[in-house]
Amino acid sequence: MAAAIARSYSFQPRSLFNSNTIYNPSPYGGYSWLGPAASRAGTTPRCRQICAAMQPRPTWLPGLDPPAYLDGTLAGDYGFDPLGLGEDPESLRWYVQAELVHARFAMLGVFGILVTDLLRVTGLSKIPVWFEAGAVKYEFTNTQTLIIVQLLLMGFAETKRYMDFIGPGSQAKEGSFFGLEASFEGLEPGYPGGPLLNPLGLAKDIKNARESKLKEIKNGRLAMVAILGIFVQASVTHVGPIDNLVEHLSNPWHKTVIQTLASSGS
Structure with missing residues (x-):
């Protein structure tokens, strides 16, 4: 050590x-x-x-000697790679972007689940519980429309993101998007900019925005853990997270995760 x-x-x-x-x-x-x-x-x-x-470099395990390819330059790098997945520089570059995208989706997912579940439990809306929402017929549209919106719009956005990953700055070149390139100009791969995707002008100097990057990836990792917990809760209790919270608060000493898992296995 x-x-x-x-x-x-x-x-x-x-x-x-x-x-x-x-x-x-x-x-x-x-x-x-x-x-x-x-x-x-x-x-x-x-x-x-x-x-x-x-001061020694902070690592996920005190006293750990981090791998040489994790030199602390990446946001949120604490030397955690027990399987050596990032030894190849190109693979590491891809994993960084993949984690960032998953973190953002997880933050949106947790926010959406908690807000809709709170509206449902309080009776302010008749929104179905989140794991049944996909099977419900909505009045404002039909299933075919939702599929088209997801495949076309999200597919287009993901394709543009991937093209910017393999060719940084390529999606901001003149003529690449009907003359609207400046509205989507990225700061660097994984960090979109422009008035549409960065309306508040946050972290314009993305090269020196290490603190903002660190905050985002930390919150994103927490959200990924949280969304996993919500999935497990739904599988075990068959209710939403707000229902679980209300039940716990009603009897904190006897309505815990330990008792719930024990009763579900019996």
Whole structure:
């Protein structure tokens, strides 16, 4: 573990602590490498930089020595790849985009399920429970129309996304979409832009938007776990997540996931 942590440090002791810095007298009553603010504030920007550099890289398992191809440059990279799926650079590039798309769909799915289930449970709408919604006949359209909308519109959007993945920037070239290319101009593969897909102008400098990317992928991973939990709940209890929550709150000490799974297996 000590060796793994040591390899994560990104400063060289000899470059900081040497005879020219340690023993060079300073008019500020301290060592010259601490800088002029050391005697007043007890720390300096240089010290903070050094302390930050000394911090080991965060990994999904403390003390883990992450693979060389996961160098921390990707948003949300904590060195997790036990099966070595990302060793090939092209495969890793594809997996990054696949995770991003699944994360976004999961966030939309969780939001949609919770909102419609809340409307149904409170009696504000007669929306069916989410896992039965696909079998219901809707007055505003028919099944054939819904299939066409999904296949054509979503298929078109996914095709454009894939073409931008294999040829970054190709979908913003003049003449690629009826003169509307500027409305769909992407920031980089996986991050669409333009007034239609980025109306608020968030993260226009996508190269330096690491914090925004990290927040999105973290929330997306949480949503993927949540959607899996909703699927399992529906399979075991045959009701929606809001129903499960209401039942738990009615008797928190006896209506838990443990009792539910135990009763379903008996």
